[in-house]
Amino acid sequence: MELLHNLFYGFGVILDPVTLLYCLIGVTLGTLIGVLPGLGPVATISILLPMTYYLPPVPALIMLVGIYYGSQYGGSTTAILVNIPGESASVITCIDGHEMAKQGRAGAALGIAAFGSFIAGTFATFVIAIFAPPLGEFALDFGSPEYFSLMLLGLVAAVVLAHGSLIKAIAMVLIGLVLGIVGTDSNSGIARFTFGEIALTDGVDFAVAALGLFGFSEVMRNLEKSEKRETYSTRIHDLLPSRDDWKRSWKPILRGTALGSLFGTIPGAGATISSFAAYTLEKKLSHEPHNFGHGAIEGVAAPESANNAAAQTSIIPLLTLGIPGTATMAVMLGAMTIVGITPGPMVMVTNPDLFWGLIVSMWVGNLFLVILNLPLIGVWVKLLQVPYRLLYPLILLVAVVGIYSINNNHLDVMLAAGFGIAGYVLHKLGCELPPLILGFILGPLIEEHLRRAMLISRGDPSIFFTQPLSAAFLAVAALLILMIAIPNLRHIRDEAALEED
């Protein structure tokens, strides 16, 4: 009952016309920067941060949060339409989303992404309202051993992601790990693989690698074909998901939402990893795993729901502990202190209007997003009919501006170009990029947490097995390895048997 009372109180805050307007501005802006590759929520929120000096605190913060989850929404659009992740969390959406677009089903993919995100957003709102404090405690339970084991599990899962050669998938993960090593070693402060380039001492930015590997190489691949994109444009049938799509998607949406809500609360894990996890889970549970990578709608529904749920629940550590779990939330913390609010469990008591207003605004914002995005689907799909020779310079231009805006550094643009060429070559060699990207994200985290866990335990590796959460993750990872290995072993055995015959 108290929850209802609180939610009504929150509605009272958000239904103020001015607040509502700022919420709308936030999600609209978020969608826009999500669609534009490279431009991320961190940069946008930072740029708008000075505005909080002039605005009343609650609408200002509602707008800033709106930008964040709005951008997760928009990111899928670029991924589906042009195979470029507009947002880091949409890397995984490219795989099946763009395949669907090629089959003329861009509308269905965009629709299921929008509805999935809305369902996830609604669910996550309630998760925050009801479970924020215990989930905050959950974040505290995550020490280095737990992170290490979880990330290791993720890495094993990355191999499952691949639908082609197992050896190539493992090779891609390893290349990703090596790329992730570039930068300053956090235990000694020594620069690794920077070739004396100061700009590389903080490592390669994720957006630079992702835009280069996916975006630039996609443009190159398209330029190979001489203006033959009828495949997209002529056969666009349904603009909305069909009944069958829904039948296949509703479970993945729910599972993705649950996974995303949980992952979002773990500081540093966030939306990107939850989308990878949701995709892997669906592929494993599916009766037709071979469809994944060839336009399976589940492969869009699950990760899109997961990343949107995670984007929202990532505010939990900030609200309950005062610790920002992601870069975006760190900027939010800055915004809160500017307006004189100390984030943490006291916010609920000292600023209930902010706390409940923020939570309810997330739901209202998600509603805005669906209303905003559904009519846009038609527009987006039309965009695919623009001749590619006109479209690609625009894509490249926006991507380059986006990449430059991350650190205001031209080296990033050059790096992205290099990644583009590498991505093109790898594609020609039949290697898949998602395992590489996952290795790149997880590698530095695995190393950091492995070394820290060993430091804390004074060199005793049993710490990974004695912590229950950590041991559980390791057990699942071992199980996954068995699941991959047994069919392969059987395959080898069958071949051997054949030869004997």
Add this chain to the structure above:
Amino acid sequence: MLRSLKHVCKALLFTAILTFPVSVASAADFPNKPIRWVLGFGAGGASDILARSVARGLEKDLGVQVVVENRPGASGIIAAGVVHEAPKDGYTILLLSNSYFNNVALTDKFDFDPLNFEPVTEVAATPNIVVVPASSEIMSIQDLIDAAKAAPGKLSYASGGVGTGTHFGTELFKTMTDTDILHIPYKGTQPALLDLAAGRIDVMFAGASPALPLITAKRLRPIAVTSSRPAAVMPDLPPVAETVPGYEAVTWYAAFAPKGTPKEVVDRLNGAFKAALSDEQVVADLEKQAFDAEPTTPEGLAELLATFIQQTKETAQKARITLEATPQ
């Protein structure tokens, strides 16, 4: 000898005549166009908020726009490199923190002379707060020293990364108290505070601004401040120096201009900073982030730098910290 001196004088006079009208022209009507303030920090953090508040104060005094430009990364080295190449006219200035000078003291990863700047003024300082988990039995600095002495190497402390102020501040404490506490580096203060709150780490000399929420939430217990006097942010907290005489380790920020910027321009900037840092609104904004405004003269900043780098080198030597790859 005398002849050559005469030559030198002539040459000097000649260059002075040549450059004089130029510098006067640029100095007299300085500033007449927007000023670009390059920061070595990403947008949105406490350091960024500091600069943006001060920039608004500067705009009031200088009457021109002050554009804040974020060039994050490598402890400010990237930002410093940008300003190092900028015209020496005062229209490009720089903000650095002590982390940059830790690197100056300990590495040669610079491809320019890292001290080749005109000091303008110190801008602000913020104390670190010595925090322990709320469940810890350590109540004071004396308790911390006793616990560390009772079991050398058994206690652990967190830092926001090798070479940061949270690392050096604790190493200075260790050398001054002759204790052995294990260093666990993190990537930034926030994840370190989380592990501290969960009780996986014993102590941290953490920045005041990020530590405050957890202190308010009673997850962490503050036991001392690292400034030499009690700090405005928590006036009841004793300084570490009460137990360890002479100890001081704060995080500070200072503004610089490219080397060779005319003295008049540097002084004008210094004046503007002084005005901005006494502006009520700016001071209030700074207080929210636990910063104290600390304007100095350009000479004062130069002195501060010399002392700081000397002290950093000594601490690093005693604690055997290096940021360079050394053959094992």
